[in-house]
Amino acid sequence: MPKFAANLTTMFTEYPFLERFKAAAQAGFRAVEFLSPFEYPASVLKQELDNHGLQLVLFNTTVGNTAKGEWGLNALPGRESDARANIDLALEYALALNCQTIHVMAGVVPEGQQQYLYEQVQVDNVRYAADKYAPHNISIVLEALSDVVKPNYLYASQYHTLKLVKRINRPNVSVQIDLFHAQIVDGNLTHLLQNLNGHFGHIQVASVPDRHEPDDGEVNFTYLFNLLDQLGYSGWIGCEYIPKNTTKAGLNWIKPYL
Numbered sequence: 001m002p003k004f005a006a007n008l009t010t011m012f013t014e015y016p017f018l019e020r021f022k023a024a025a026q027a028g029f030r031a032v033e034f035l036s037p038f039e040y041p042a043s044v045l046k047q048e049l050d051n052h053g054l055q056l057v058l059f060n061t062t063v064g065n066t067a068k069g070e071w072g073l074n075a076l077p078g079r080e081s082d083a084r085a086n087i088d089l090a091l092e093y094a095l096a097l098n099c100q101t102i103h104v105m106a107g108v109v110p111e112g113q114q115q116y117l118y119e120q121v122q123v124d125n126v127r128y129a130a131d132k133y134a135p136h137n138i139s140i141v142l143e144a145l146s147d148v149v150k151p152n153y154l155y156a157s158q159y160h161t162l163k164l165v166k167r168i169n170r171p172n173v174s175v176q177i178d179l180f181h182a183q184i185v186d187g188n189l190t191h192l193l194q195n196l197n198g199h200f201g202h203i204q205v206a207s208v209p210d211r212h213e214p215d216d217g218e219v220n221f222t223y224l225f226n227l228l229d230q231l232g233y234s235g236w237i238g239c240e241y242i243p244k245n246t247t248k249a250g251l252n253w254i255k256p257y258l
């Protein structure tokens with residue numbers, strides 16, 4: 001039976017961020033994920049999680065300065081000390097929030113720059129993070145982002161991400177498959193999940209092409225949820241979608257699973 005986490009960055013946006021925890025719990029979720037905890041003291045977030053009986057299953061390292069086009073610092077040559085300070089800060093938050101998986105963001109490769117240099121920096125920084133997180137049983141996931149959401153992100157294909165995960169070669173580093181991006185970039189999702197089985201540690205879902213509830217569009221998610229069960233995937237599936245109408249009105253699809 002698949003386990004779903006509400007993504008509080010994209011769902012329940014009818015409410016201010018700190019009120020989304022209660023809304024998710026009232027809708028029946030027992031777990032949540034979100035993009036970034038760093039805007040709040042960890043104690044404030046912990047209180048929301050505890051008050052509503054929620055488990056935090058994923059957050060990301062910092063995106064950096066979005067006004068300057070940054071979307072992750074860990075692959076950026078010359079930014080290693082900022083990246084590692086953020087990796088350290090993410091560990092503090094993960095320990096305080098009892099979160100066992102962190103998405104270590106890579107970054108955007110500006111036009112004309114050498115991809116391989118950015119990959120080497122990402123490999124080095126993720127190895128640093130993996131070795132630092134391992135004694136705390138904290139895992140790292142790396143997520144490919146399609147050009148639709150983030151042009152020139154270090155990796156768009158799941159197979160490219162897998163190659164880097166293998167090169168990083170740490171037992172606590174795996175792929176995060178966002179099936180929205182995966183359908184757009186790689187397609188052939190059944191074979192993708194079969195090929196990557198054992199190499200992914202987190203899944204996210206949204207309909208394609210509109211990024212709404214996973215009960216519409218070109219992908220048959222019921223089939224994929226069954227496939228994930230058959231493959232023995234026991235991790236979380238994050239609902240990183242933008243509700244078509246209100247969040248609550250769009251939750252019929254999840255009722256059999258909650």
Ligand SMILES: O=C(O)C(=O)[C@H](O)CO
Nearest residue numbers: 035060143145149178240
């Ligand atoms: O954009 C996505 O799909 C994500 O999951 C990230 O959290 C950030 O890019």
Ligand SMILES: [Mg+2]
Nearest residue numbers: 143178204240
């Ligand atoms: Mg995603």
